[in-house]
Amino acid sequence: MLNVSRRELVIGAALAAAFGINPRLVLIAPAEAQPAPGPGMGFHRYKVGSVEVTALYDGIWRKPHDPAFIRNASIEDTKAALAAAGMTTDYMPIPLTVVVLKVGDKLIMIDAGSGVGQWQPTAVSLPANMKAAGIDPARLSTILISHFHPDHIFGLMEKGTNAPIYPNTELVVSAAEYQWWMEPGRVEKLPDARKPLGARIQAVFPTWKNFTLVDREKEVVPGIRLINAPGHTPGHSAFLVSSGREQLMISNDTAYVPALLAPHPEWQGTYDQDGPLAVETRRKLIDRVIADRIAICGAHFPFPGAGAFTKDGSGYAFAPVQA
Ligand SMILES: [Zn+2]
Numbered sequence: 001m002l003n004v005s006r007r008e009l010v011i012g013a014a015l016a017a018a019f020g021i022n023p024r025l026v027l028i029a030p031a032e033a034q035p036a037p038g039p040g041m042g043f044h045r046y047k048v049g050s051v052e053v054t055a056l057y058d059g060i061w062r063k064p065h066d067p068a069f070i071r072n073a074s075i076e077d078t079k080a081a082l083a084a085a086g087m088t089t090d091y092m093p094i095p096l097t098v099v100v101l102k103v104g105d106k107l108i109m110i111d112a113g114s115g116v117g118q119w120q121p122t123a124v125s126l127p128a129n130m131k132a133a134g135i136d137p138a139r140l141s142t143i144l145i146s147h148f149h150p151d152h153i154f155g156l157m158e159k160g161t162n163a164p165i166y167p168n169t170e171l172v173v174s175a176a177e178y179q180w181w182m183e184p185g186r187v188e189k190l191p192d193a194r195k196p197l198g199a200r201i202q203a204v205f206p207t208w209k210n211f212t213l214v215d216r217e218k219e220v221v222p223g224i225r226l227i228n229a230p231g232h233t234p235g236h237s238a239f240l241v242s243s244g245r246e247q248l249m250i251s252n253d254t255a256y257v258p259a260l261l262a263p264h265p266e267w268q269g270t271y272d273q274d275g276p277l278a279v280e281t282r283r284k285l286i287d288r289v290i291a292d293r294i295a296i297c298g299a300h301f302p303f304p305g306a307g308a309f310t311k312d313g314s315g316y317a318f319a320p321v322q323a
Pocket residue numbers: 149151152253256299300
């Protein structure tokens with residue numbers, strides 16, 4: 001029975017294995033948590049069974065504190081959570097990591113990153129880190145898309161022209177996500193800050209022929225299952241990788257900044273479109289990875305973007321892994 005408190009989390013190989021984390025990754029104590037990699041450390045590889053996972057760092061949004069960021073918490077509350085996780089309180093650290101899976105001879109990417117500054121000027125590193133990792137973008141057979149927020153899809157489109165960067169790669173997304181954004185009248189109904197995003201999606205994606213829409217939970221690539229994880233957006237998806245006896249839950253934005261949402265899973269972010277549903281989904285997914293000892297990674301977890309949750313009172317403790 002694993003019952004590890006936040007304060008005891010410097011974890012060796014045996015316990016890492018028990019969590020389902022590759023023993024070559026080391027779970028680190030919160031006081032040492034850093035959101036971004038050191039210089040020259042822009043990618044990191046680990047294995048899930050026979051699947052090779054490459055975590056590619058895209059960049060970080062040092063978001064100024066904003067009382068609206070969490071609807072049911074104050075700036076003081078969010079700063080206290082960051083401090084408890086050993087992170088800076090000067091700003092809200094939102095790093096972005098993109099994952100590429102090598103399954104047999106196929107390369108599968110999860111989301112496409114933020115498009116070299118199209119989301120934040122400090123998130124430009126995905127192409128360079130992909131190159132450093134020896135991954136040829138033209139060889140990607142499939143991109144599994146979690147949802148249609150800028151940091152996850154702007155990397156599909158050239159800045160200015162919206163030309164497709166992956167015209168020959170299959171783009172898999174839940175039908176719920178695609179259809180919600182594509183609904184007639186959708187752009188007018190979006191809040192003003194989201195209208196340009198909605199308009200871009202509606203102008204560009206219908207002209208592409210390489211989308212595959214998935215209308216239920218199922219295996220989308222051999223060994224990879226789409227998991228419905230709605231709330232952050234209507235069709236937000238996680239992806240569960242299974243190989244041999246090991247599994248990895250690619251949770252995308254279900255628990256986006258775990259320094260906040262592990263101890264306070266009930267917090268509703270401004271980017272959670274349906275706050276109560278996002279909370280329900282978050283608890284369900286984290287409970288599942290704890291119960292089934294599934295390793296977990298997330299797009300906005302501290303680089304290299306993986307970690308482990310344990311139960312802690314009415315919430316959870318999160319230990320990031322260190323490359
Ligand atoms: Zn995101």
